[in-house]
Amino acid sequence: MEIPETGRQVLDADIMREWAARGIDTLTRHRRGVDELNVFPVADSDTATNMVATLQAAFQGATPGLALEPLLDEAAGRALLSARGNSGVILAQMLRGLADAWNSDEIDAKGFAAGLRSATDAATAAVAVPTAGTILTVAESAASAAGKAAPFGLVSAARAAAEAAAEAVAATPGQLPALARAGVVDAGGLALTVILEALVETLTGSVSTGALDLLERHRVRAVSEVEEVPRETGSEVYGYEVQYLLEANAAAAADLRHRLTALGDSVVIIGSRAAEDVTTFNVHVHVNDIGAAIEAGIERGRVHRISVTRFDDTLGTHASARMHAAPARHHAPAAAAPTRSLVVVTAAARMREFLAGEGCRTATSATVGTELAAALANGAASVVVLADSPETTRAAHQAVEAVRDAGRQATVLRTITVVQAVAAVAVHDPDRPLDDDVAAMAEAIRACRTGELRSEAEGIAVVVGEADCGVFDTPEDAARDLADRLCADGAELLTVLPGAGSNAGIVTALSDHVHEAWPLVEIQQLPAGDDEPLLLLGAE
Numbered sequence: 001m002e003i004p005e006t007g008r009q010v011l012d013a014d015i016m017r018e019w020a021a022r023g024i025d026t027l028t029r030h031r032r033g034v035d036e037l038n039v040f041p042v043a044d045s046d047t048a049t050n051m052v053a054t055l056q057a058a059f060q061g062a063t064p065g066l067a068l069e070p071l072l073d074e075a076a077g078r079a080l081l082s083a084r085g086n087s088g089v090i091l092a093q094m095l096r097g098l099a100d101a102w103n104s105d106e107i108d109a110k111g112f113a114a115g116l117r118s119a120t121d122a123a124t125a126a127v128a129v130p131t132a133g134t135i136l137t138v139a140e141s142a143a144s145a146a147g148k149a150a151p152f153g154l155v156s157a158a159r160a161a162a163e164a165a166a167e168a169v170a171a172t173p174g175q176l177p178a179l180a181r182a183g184v185v186d187a188g189g190l191a192l193t194v195i196l197e198a199l200v201e202t203l204t205g206s207v208s209t210g211a212l213d214l215l216e217r218h219r220v221r222a223v224s225e226v227e228e229v230p231r232e233t234g235s236e237v238y239g240y241e242v243q244y245l246l247e248a249n250a251a252a253a254a255d256l257r258h259r260l261t262a263l264g265d266s267v268v269i270i271g272s273r274a275a276e277d278v279t280t281f282n283v284h285v286h287v288n289d290i291g292a293a294i295e296a297g298i299e300r301g302r303v304h305r306i307s308v309t310r311f312d313d314t315l316g317t318h319a320s321a322r323m324h325a326a327p328a329r330h331h332a333p334a335a336a337a338p339t340r341s342l343v344v345v346t347a348a349a350r351m352r353e354f355l356a357g358e359g360c361r362t363a364t365s366a367t368v369g370t371e372l373a374a375a376l377a378n379g380a381a382s383v384v385v386l387a388d389s390p391e392t393t394r395a396a397h398q399a400v401e402a403v404r405d406a407g408r409q410a411t412v413l414r415t416i417t418v419v420q421a422v423a424a425v426a427v428h429d430p431d432r433p434l435d436d437d438v439a440a441m442a443e444a445i446r447a448c449r450t451g452e453l454r455s456e457a458e459g460i461a462v463v464v465g466e467a468d469c470g471v472f473d474t475p476e477d478a479a480r481d482l483a484d485r486l487c488a489d490g491a492e493l494l495t496v497l498p499g500a501g502s503n504a505g506i507v508t509a510l511s512d513h514v515h516e517a518w519p520l521v522e523i524q525q526l527p528a529g530d531d532e533p534l535l536l537l538g539a540e
Helices: 013-035 047-059 068-082 085-101 109-126 135-152 154-175 177-182 187-204 210-217 250-263 290-298 319-325 349-357 368-377 390-405 418-427 434-447 475-488 504-517
Strands: 240-247 265-271 280-287 302-310 340-345 361-363 382-387 409-414 449-456 459-464 467-472 493-498 522-525 535-539
Touching: 013 047, 013 068, 013 187, 013 210, 047 068, 047 085, 047 187, 068 085, 068 280, 085 109, 085 135, 085 187, 085 240, 085 265, 085 280, 109 135, 109 154, 109 265, 135 154, 135 187, 154 187, 154 210, 187 210, 240 250, 240 290, 250 265, 250 280, 250 290, 280 290, 290 302, 290 434, 302 434, 340 349, 340 368, 340 390, 340 418, 349 361, 349 418, 361 368, 368 382, 368 390, 382 390, 382 418, 382 434, 390 409, 409 434, 418 434, 418 493, 418 535, 449 475, 459 475, 467 475, 475 493, 475 504, 475 535, 493 504, 504 522, 504 535
Parallel strands: 340 361, 340 382, 382 409, 493 522
Antiparallel strands: 240 280, 240 302, 265 280, 449 459, 449 535, 459 467, 493 535
16 A cells, blocks of 8 residues: 655645746746747747736736635636637636646646646646647646546645656657657647646645656757657648637637638637536637638637737737837838828827838828828728727727728727837738728737826826726836736736826836836836826736
């Protein structure tokens, strides 16, 4: 008879929080190495990055004091809404499986094994075509090992799961020939092993190194020496990763799965609950026809938070971040007349200068008609006008109605802040059909959550949307609080627009805090504004 190993034999909310924090920390420290295991088209993929971001969204900023069951239920819900990439979506569904199985305040070894089994089955069911040699294979091995070791205590079950996961990862090159050719193991499975080993360390204090040993042995050779291999999942036939949230019922989601499977591969659809009244789904697919994948969702419910990543972009970054760096890259070469033009209408003079430098036409309320006419005269087949206030919106609508009466195509999109206008510019594609381009920009506007700091008699007020979230003595403290509120709901990019009363110290304090507390969130700073608010932030 085997004696239970020494360590904590019951998992509760405090241990869950510690496990999550340790897993995030370890995976963050080694994420670049894990990411490099995906070498298509260059050694710069994002499997571990997506999994860390999903865990951060799930657990950082969680409601304090929750017991295990509500903590996991909240974490699974937050992960669903913020999951990034194929690996992130699968991890989010595993959290959903744990939440469905762990419905008491304390979980013993038997409950742990049951939860891991529930997580594995939920993730596998979410994938339209499960493939051997991936994170799903590793999860299956871990769940089976945990079930066999459960009679000997929680520590034994957790250690068995981690060790079986490491062994399964080591075997993945024999299951996927592409991995064998590149001399790497599966990145998603390795990241899951890191997370399971973090639990063993949390329970026992001892450090497991199986995953890190594998990482060291299988680090990618020089890119020139490595054959191109498929991305994390799916074939290289499809050039785009499309992801969005869908508000619909379970029947519509099941029908969407069949439709997307016909359009592409790597179809993963996860729901907010394992119940009939599911209303929110995270949809992931690799396709060539972006519009058809999005339209398939629109036909079955309400689609929002659309994200599109092009695989053959060697920068290896998400489209939103890449295009924020240079929105004009979406425009046709200077020698060719654009099929569509953008006119951004804002009273912020410095932002007009910035956007003009990035290839956009800009205007004030007084000049929007002139700029619209000039865009059409320059050969644009259609024009989209972005306006950031009630005044600029009224002027934009008047100008658009005038050109529509002349039979020309033009439309207005209203933003609440100029930061949202920048988000819309980032996803603008003049070669898409007008309706598709307008839909993408409108979704970017909706997905860009904004907050600001306002100077008041009592101190520095933090405002998110229209909600007052507190008053602070210093702008630095207020900026850090605002960043935490926006990043906790899931963010890849934080756009900073200082106001006229801001200073470098405030922005520096904000940047230092985000780099430390939210290391996966990129920061871009726009030119200082001309007046209030003291600081404006946009999160995407």
